[in-house]
Amino acid sequence: MTASPRRTPVYRRPTPDDLPLAGAGLDSAAVRARLADADARTLLMSLTMLTRDAGHLERFAAVCDPANAETGAEAEADEIRDLLSVVLTDPAFVPDPAPMTVGLFQQMATAYVREPVDAEFVPLLLEQCGFDRLPGAPELPTPEKPQPPDGFHVAVIGAGLSGICAGIKLAEAGYSYRIYDRNKDVGGTWLTNVYPGVGVDTPSHFYSYSFEITSDWPEFYSKGAYVLDYLRRCADGHGLRDHTSFETEVLSCAYDEASTRWRITTRGPDGREATEWADAVVTAMGFFQGSVRPDIPGLADFAGPALHTADWDPDVDLSGKRVAMIGTGASAMQAGPAIVDEVAELAVFQRTPSWVMPRRKEDLTVPDGALWAMRHVPYYGEWFRFFTYWFASDGNFVRVVIDPDWTTPGSVSEPSEKMRQWLLDYAQEELADRPDLLARVIPAYPPFGKRILRDSNWYRMLRRDHVDLVTSPIERVVPGGVVTADGKETAADVLILATGYKVLPMLDGIEITGRSGVALTDVWGVDDPRAHLGLTVPGFPNLFVLGGPNSAPNHGAGVNITAETQVHYVLQCLALLHTHGARAIEPRQDVHDAYNDQVEKALEQRVWSHPSVRSYYQNSKGRVVVSNPWRLVDYWTMLRSPDPADHILG
Known part of the structure; x- marks a missing residue:
């Protein structure tokens, strides 16, 4: 049996071999204009990797400094864009064909995230951020894979x-x-989960295979339909x-x-x-x-539709309906804000509150300039993927480790407490005019004890006049609604069971x-x-x-x-x-x-x-x-x- 050769990737990524950029609308001025909305830190990494000039890292260090997050170090960012637009379009520029050294790669990574990136991370970063398949990146040792026996x-x-x-x-x-x-x-879960608002709470640019990195995510946290399309294209492209x-x-x-x-x-x-x-x-x-359907007395007797988020029926019309949603986990936090404008009333039944990650920005759409950079600037997509990995993955590990000497309630260590205060500050900011809600949405357990969730306008949804957060335990379901332990009956036309998965x-x-x-x-x-x-x-x-x-x-x-x-x-x-x-x-x-x-x-x-x-x-x-x-x-x-x-x- 002859081993199958590697197929051409479904999602092609720009490489130094594509330079210089040429064609209508791709002179240096036009390219400079397109780079205006791209992330300056990531452009710096592309510039350094293409030129192999480590001096850029010190010269433009200000763009990577979190202290400049508000101003963006505009002068330095503009100069990076000026230099890179010339590199990308200059016919005389020839990228160094030799692989970059691991030392320079590590130096760049450390400068990018403004904290040490130890050598132990380098092989993982090269592979998982997609550098290992691009010219110019440090080479990784390839494990020996003997030929499978015939018929295996x-x-x-x-x-x-x-x-x-x-x-x-x-x-x-x-x-x-x-x-x-x-x-x-x-597609698995992305095929079967079609509830309103379904999407990733992992950054989109990281939620893909390292060997099929795509620049086509329309949002930094994309909806489920885009994830399903990605998986289908990968399956089809690889036969x-x-x-x-x-x-x-x-x-x-x-x-x-x-x-x-x-x-x-x-x-x-x-x-x-x-x-x-x-x-x-x-x-x-x-x-x-x-799906896990809750063992609530009377659930089978409910007169209207009872939809689990994992078994959603898109033909059920929620317009103008009184909706009772049971659960406040990941699917609830996406579905609730997605339907709140459609329903007449929304009662949210909460057993345990969840910690909610702050929204990074109001508009989570990927800017056109960033999309263009990912499609045309060598190494931009790979470095952007590294950035999301670094701060969304192992960067959180210190917050889940218990300090045996820590005694502050609600957290397990100093990093855990800092995380808790950050999340608490966000909740207080979002619910400043609703202290009644604030008292009910703060968990008693430390951050990361349960799945930490990304805010999809959850707090803002809870503040709406036609939304009620119910924390009294559910006693039973009746044909026309939900009865809680305090004796109150909440009328409902539709039940949404956001009660998790087996x-x-x-x-x-x-x-x-x-x-x-x-x-x-x-x-x-x-x-x-x-x-x-x-x-x-x-x-x-x-x-x-x-x-x-x-x-x-x-x-x-x-x-x-x-x-x-x-x-x-x-x-x-x-x-x-x-x-x-x-x-x-x-x-x-x-x-x-x-x-x-x-x-x-x-x-x-x-x-x-x-x-x-x-x-x-x-x-x-x-x-x-x-x-x-x-x-x-x-x-x-x-x-x-x-x-x-x-x-x-x-």
């Missing part, structure tokens, strides 16, 4: 973000593979549909020790069951596995049996899953669980990094298998147990284990089973290459 076939369960990533990378490595998805199309069985549910996966293969039972769109075989199984079902049991709905017929449910129980590195389980050879136990980066953005990192590890495990001429690989039990002991000890010092916190990150006994206790860079480094001594190869 991989089954992937799920065609969402992780499953698409797995399919693309398996194809690149030369594997035969098939993806199974119960839906009619790719995944030809390898995907849609409307097909995987019922069971059973390991056959005699053949060292997995017997997979599926049910297709016609309702018929079929048996297929695979040498390895990759589950890519995501953390959320369907997380446990993991891999729910699939019967998985490993060696000696042992069921995974017997190992994990209903809600106590554990895995080596969040991916593999002793006794289940060649089974890889993407988004498995304790692998979620709950301190910040990073599900896309997690997906790529775990898929990389899967391919490295398979490479190890082939190198040793083996057919099966699984972690040793003692290695698995030791790793999970480390996870438990680390989680004791993370905010998700704080006594004031109760969340879907935890199981019924309070053990944190979702969150990864490490920084993204730590987890990324752990998964670079499997240690043969940690595994059983057979």
